[in-house]
Amino acid sequence: MRILILSDIHANLEALEACLEAAPSYDRVVNLGDVVGYGASPNEVIEQSRKLGGPIVRGNHDKACSGVTSIDGFNPVAGMAVLWTRTMLARENLHWLHELPQGPLTLEDVPNVQFVHGSPLDEDEYLINLVEALEPLEETEIPLTFFGHTHIQGGFLLNGEDAAVLRPVYKAPKSKEEFELKLKKEPKYLINPGSVGQPRDNDWRAAFAVYDNDARIVTYCRVPYDVEAAQERIIQAELPERLAARLAHGR
Ligand code: ZN
Helix, strand or coil: CEEEEEECCCCCCCHHHHHHHHHHCCCCCEEECCCCCCCHHHHHHHHHHHHHHCEEECCCHHHHHCCCCCCCCCCEEEHHHHHHHHCCCHHHHHHHHHCCCCCCEECCEEEEEECCCCCCCCCCCCCHHHHHHHHHHCCCCCCCCCCCCCCCCEEEECCCCCEEEEEECCCCCCCCEEEEEEEECCEEEECCCCCCCCEEEEEEEEEEEEECCCCCEEEEECCCCHHHHHHHHHHHCCCCHHHHHHHHCCC
């Protein structure tokens, strides 16, 4: 089984479409959350995500945009985007967002793998560096976790006493690229497919991953997309300009 793993689309329709067009073949889709927030196409991205199917884990922006939580703890720019998204969402989409399940989620036919937004221990926790990743790596019984939230493609592994950061290596920053990671038997892994709609790892290209459960290979992917069109929509929507500017830099 090949699983297309999407995370942190953040209402960026242009980035999502580019990922779907570029994705190698897959049997099903798992979405790690933050479907909306920041970007200017929340309804379109929700409708596309619903069509792709699930499971879909809820993210912190999904919760705030649908009123599950307040905007407390959001920085002013993110909070403005949440309030804008709330006013734009069609009733049905708002309801759908409100009902998204909390991670970790699992798939019946894919054992020993779990899917979360932040951390297996806390859905809202950021696992940015190895120190932060150690506790969930040690605590979780499940050997392979896919997570999002940080918008940084890569992940972490723990093998006995040894721990390491995983980062795909790319050579052509303006083209579509893939990087394969063959999973070994012994380590526990936390794997981040990166953010479709607002990368923050200094690479502006949309990010996602495909996991081949039989071959035990994670294929990280980066695809160029029409950043200017996504920026233009943000400007037209009168969302904070910073949300448009950052897309060009991937941070
Ligand atoms: Zn996010």
